Amino acid sequence: MLSAPYVTGSPNWIELGTPDVEGAKAFYGQVFDWTFVSAGPDAGGYGMFQLDGRTVAAAMTVPPEKGPPGWNVYFQTPDADAMVKAVEQRGGSVVVRPMDVFDQGRMTICLDPAGAAFAGWEPGRNKGLDRVSDVGALGWLELFTPDLAFALTYYGDVFGWEASQMPMPDGSGYYTMVRPGGAAQDTTFAGVLQMSADRLEASGGPYWLAYFGVEDCDASVARAQELGAEIKRTPVDVEGVGRFAKLADPAGARFAVVQGFTAAGATGGTRPPSGR
Missing domain, CATH: 3.10.180.10 (2,3-Dihydroxybiphenyl 1,2-Dioxygenase, domain 1)
Incomplete structure (x- = not known):
């Protein structure tokens, strides 16, 4: 994370x-x-x-x-x-x-x-966010792209990222993750998912999705909906991760919430969520 x-x-x-x-x-x-x-x-x-x-x-x-x-x-x-x-x-x-x-x-x-x-x-003076991988903070990212292999090569060239894969919890395939070059496996910070052109077009094109930690996924989604958010994906459990959902705020900005972050900045397991 x-x-x-x-x-x-x-x-x-x-x-x-x-x-x-x-x-x-x-x-x-x-x-x-x-x-x-x-x-x-x-x-x-x-x-x-x-x-x-x-x-x-x-x-x-x-x-x-x-x-x-x-x-x-x-x-x-x-x-x-x-x-x-x-x-x-x-x-x-x-x-x-x-x-x-x-x-x-x-x-x-x-x-x-x-x-x-x-x-x-x-x-410069601002080194970055003060708080990550915790409740109320950014903890994971996902890139939705039409060409996974090309995206890995591209961002690898620009930022020096390295990639790894792990089996999906449901056995449907593999989840591809990236981390800073030369860093340990447990420093992965994003998943990269290949999507069809039709699905991407329906989503407005390729994009990065941010996941923020919450204490209670269902309660956070319900509150967001009361405040005018659109539910893009209802809460779902992922084995070894926790529970997550995808939303768009009242203005249309997409984001996701995930329940499972600990105060130490990890999820309830080693597996990140999947935005499929």
């Missing part, structure tokens, strides 16, 4: 882009008990979601004409400019060129060749 301190290639930041930040504050505040802290008068409304005073995510206003609502994950890079070169050389594209964010760090937003959005963060 995710862990900190972060290393090259690991997820170290996650950010909600939404047309309604005020609505997001209310929604996620009630679902995850998050509070919103402004980044200051010069940050254009940007701010951090915190839990017990520790940053677990961030949010910013993205007008509808600038793109759909969504959670964007940042991966650590020692050199944002070099990362962008690798992205473009391997067939990806750059949405936001590398830029300094005050003295906090340097960021860039990109698309992989299939069209899934992701971002890079070159740390």
Whole structure:
């Protein structure tokens, strides 16, 4: 699962882009008990979601004409400019060129060749999220892509990721996971799943999905639905993992919740959830 301190290639930041930040504050505040802290008068409304005073995510206003609502994950890079070169050389594209964010760090937003959005963060004063792999915090990611093998090669070239596989709990095949290059097997932070073109089109194209830990999956889903969320997948148990569900917030940003994280930052077992 995710862990900190972060290393090259690991997820170290996650950010909600939404047309309604005020609505997001209310929604996620009630679902995850998050509070919103402004980044200051010069940050254009940007701010951090915190839990017990520790940053677990961030949010910013993205007008509808600038793109759909969504959670964007940042991966650590020692050199944002070099990362962008690798992205473009391997067939990806750059949405936001590398830029300094005050003295906090340097960021860039990109698309992989299939069209899934992701971002890079070159740390400055801001090294990353304060809390991960715990209740109320980011704990897992999944990439839904039309070509699993190509995605593994692409992100491996850009970030140095290594991949491994494990049998699916139901015996239906294998689940592919990635971890930072040179890191131990237990540092996997994401699964990569191949989906048909029809299913991806129905979902709006290839995408990254973020999983946040909860104490009670069913209660969290019920509360989210009361607040206007759409249930994309009802709660389901996965052997060796826990219980998870997929949702979209009232503005349409997709995310997932998973019950099973411990205070130590692991799930109730070694297996991550599967977004199938």
